[in-house]
Amino acid sequence: xxxxxxxxxxxxxxxxxxxxxxxxxxxxxxxxxxxxxxxxxxxxxxxxxxxxxxxxxxxxxxxxxxxxxxxxxxxxxxxxxxxxxxxxxxxxxxxxxxxxxxxxxxxxxxxxxxxxxxxxxxxxxxxxxxxxxxxxxxx
Amino acid sequence: xxxxxxxxxxxxxxxxxxxxxxxxxxxxxxxxxxxxxxxxxxxxxxxxxxxxxxxxxxxxxxxxxxxxxxxxxxxxxxxxxxxxxxxxxxxxxxxxxxxxxxxxxxxxxxxxxxxxxxxxxxxxxxxxxxxxxxxxxxxxxxxxxxxxxxxxxxxxxxxxxxxxxxxxxxxxxxxxxxxxxxxxxxxxxxxxxxxxxxxxxxxxxxxxxxxxxxxxxxxxxxxxxxxxxxxxxxxxxxxxxxxxxxxxxxxxxxxxxxxxxxxxxxxxxxxxxxxxxxxxxxxxxxxxxxxxxxxxxxxxxxxxxxxxxxxxxxxxxxxxxxxxxxxxxxxxxxxxxxxxxxxxxxxxxxxxxxxxxxxxxxxxxxxxxxxxxxxxxxxxxxxxxxxxxxxxxxxxxxxxxxxxxxxxxxxxxxxxxxxxxxxxxxxxxxxxxxxxxxxxxxxxxxxxxxxxxxxxxxxxxxxxxxxxxxxxxxxxxxxxxxx
Numbered sequence: 001x002x003x004x005x006x007x008x009x010x011x012x013x014x015x016x017x018x019x020x021x022x023x024x025x026x027x028x029x030x031x032x033x034x035x036x037x038x039x040x041x042x043x044x045x046x047x048x049x050x051x052x053x054x055x056x057x058x059x060x061x062x063x064x065x066x067x068x069x070x071x072x073x074x075x076x077x078x079x080x081x082x083x084x085x086x087x088x089x090x091x092x093x094x095x096x097x098x099x100x101x102x103x104x105x106x107x108x109x110x111x112x113x114x115x116x117x118x119x120x121x122x123x124x125x126x127x128x129x130x131x132x133x134x135x136x137x138x139x
Numbered sequence: 140x141x142x143x144x145x146x147x148x149x150x151x152x153x154x155x156x157x158x159x160x161x162x163x164x165x166x167x168x169x170x171x172x173x174x175x176x177x178x179x180x181x182x183x184x185x186x187x188x189x190x191x192x193x194x195x196x197x198x199x200x201x202x203x204x205x206x207x208x209x210x211x212x213x214x215x216x217x218x219x220x221x222x223x224x225x226x227x228x229x230x231x232x233x234x235x236x237x238x239x240x241x242x243x244x245x246x247x248x249x250x251x252x253x254x255x256x257x258x259x260x261x262x263x264x265x266x267x268x269x270x271x272x273x274x275x276x277x278x279x280x281x282x283x284x285x286x287x288x289x290x291x292x293x294x295x296x297x298x299x300x301x302x303x304x305x306x307x308x309x310x311x312x313x314x315x316x317x318x319x320x321x322x323x324x325x326x327x328x329x330x331x332x333x334x335x336x337x338x339x340x341x342x343x344x345x346x347x348x349x350x351x352x353x354x355x356x357x358x359x360x361x362x363x364x365x366x367x368x369x370x371x372x373x374x375x376x377x378x379x380x381x382x383x384x385x386x387x388x389x390x391x392x393x394x395x396x397x398x399x400x401x402x403x404x405x406x407x408x409x410x411x412x413x414x415x416x417x418x419x420x421x422x423x424x425x426x427x428x429x430x431x432x433x434x435x436x437x438x439x440x441x442x443x444x445x446x447x448x449x450x451x452x453x454x455x456x457x458x459x460x461x462x463x464x465x466x467x468x469x470x471x472x473x474x475x476x477x478x479x480x481x482x483x484x485x486x487x488x489x490x491x492x493x494x495x496x497x498x499x500x501x502x503x504x505x506x507x508x509x510x511x512x513x514x515x516x517x518x519x520x521x522x523x524x525x526x527x528x529x530x531x532x533x534x535x536x537x538x539x540x541x542x543x544x545x546x547x548x549x550x551x552x553x554x555x556x557x558x559x560x561x562x563x564x565x566x567x568x569x570x571x572x573x574x575x576x577x578x579x580x581x582x583x584x585x586x587x588x589x590x591x592x593x594x595x596x597x598x599x600x601x602x603x604x605x606x607x608x609x610x611x612x613x614x615x616x617x618x619x620x621x622x
Contacts, residue, residue, distance in 0.1 A: 120212035
């Protein structure tokens with residue numbers, strides 16, 4: 001079965017941007033992570049089996065900063081530890097703190113092109129599908 | 140969105156959005172552009188972003204945009220904002236994630252005609268010796284002490300290791316070392332991301348380019364800089380790699396809370412900032428200086444690797460294989476400078492985000508042999524187009540806090556460019572025009588297609604006519620190594 005994508009790339013002159021939705025905050029976080037991975041040019045290519053599960057703890061001062069810090073955590077795993085993140089499970093989420101499990105495999109770090117996730121005009125809004133946000137990443 | 144009716148013409152190529160346009164503006168926003176470039180800027184959110192920067196606490200005179208303005212995040216790219224010290228702010232987003240992204244120019248006394256039979260060999264060695272890609276690693280492995288030394292010393296550290304000459308340092312902005320760097324304010328994560336990345340190019344719009352000096356506009360000044368028509372030049376465009384990205388990320392994240400503590404209200408969270416002389420402002424400035432020094436060291440090591448590549452291919456084949464440094468400039472940086480504001484010399488923090496310092500003749504910060512000329516300014520093109528060497532001017536000191544443009548500026552999103560252009564076709568087209576391309580990713584190449592950029596010659600013509608940068612020479616690419 002094909003998973004329905006909950007994001008779309010939107011126009012940005014110099015960098016990259018995407019719109020993402022989720023039925024709740026946990027789904028928004030998971031979908032945003034999938035969106036960013038999917039948008040990364042050529043994608044960080046896995047070079048090893050098997051997968052390993054990483055526990056990830058992230059906090060923010062509000063929902064928007066939690067979202068940015070979470071996505072930046074995934075970039076950090078890729079670029080510093082050479083791990084491509086393939087699946088995301090938010091296990092606990094409260095007071096702008098999350099605990100997640102991320103399935104990872106070793107990757108070639110040269111394939112990623114996103115430098116950082118920005119706060120540019122970031123606002124999580126209520127939508128007909130739950131929550132939505134537009135995120136700009138620096139490339 | 141803003142439209143042309145909100146913009147007032149002040150003089151030829153000078154436009155202003157008055158302070159009355161929005162209640163939160165502290166100064167007017169000023170845009171330097173011809174009519175077509177202004178129209179292009181109004182197509183996306185660039186000018187709104189410019190107006191947003193006019194709200195920063197302590198901003199003086201006006202928030203400025205150069206003719207290569209385009210949409211970024213927080214600040215527009217092509218933006219210059221000076222804040223009065225000590226109470227004015229410093230904004231990590233006003234520098235960007237790629238701290239001290241910049242350009243270095245090397246020149247040879249050999250002509251392109253002499254090296255042309257060996258061009259494929261040179262491009263191939265450059266591609267092999269200078270790793271590219273966002274997460275790529277170089278050959279230099281640094282322990283903690285050595286990394287601290289690089290963060291404090293910049294290019295000077297490279298001289299100690301035999302990778303730089305005294306002439307290289309003299310011909311680098313700030314002599315290759317920003318004062319005030321303190322590695323205590325750089326996180327372990329930033330160190331981890333940057334530790335093995337010295338001597339690497341990165342991705343996106345970064346490149347190494349072998350050029351022909353196609354035209355010289357001022358023979359006497361060009362000769363002083365070693366620029367002769369028909370000769371070989373090499374440009375390096377890159378920055379502080381993962382270390383700089385992480386420093387920016389760390390402080391933008393931290394300032395999300397502290398900006399509220401200082402009572403700073405902003406129209407965009409990416410503009411978060413702290414008073415320059417506050418603990419937060421000082422810690423960011425000292426960390427940013429480390430990122431800047433890392434970038435100077437990175438371009439220095441790349442220059443060494445480029446010289447090595449030329450030696451490997453050309454020794455015994457042509458007479459003169461030396462590459463001399465013309466200059467190295469930063470175009471993403473915040474610096475403490477003295478400028479004339481309202482007839483008084485004022486200490487300001489100048490944010491240049493996609494803008495180049497362009498100090499005029501007589502500046503005390505220039506090396507002795509360039510002081511009467513002004514600072515060389517390097518304006519890179521976009522793979523298939525020209526690049527320019529300018530010289531800084533007194534008009535730039537008076538009008539734009541000693542700043543000018545930094546390149547062509549994008550007009551098309553990466554997604555649209557990829558839909559319009561195929562990387563392999565672009566590579567073949569450029570080859571048919573005599574431009575060799577080495578790139579790790581064909582889709583990345585398509586994103587950077589020349590059609591996605593404004594006409595750099597037009598941008599340069601505007602700054603030349605305004606007198607905020609004087610044309611010295613035009614370079615045309617013959618081989619490009621893309622990140």
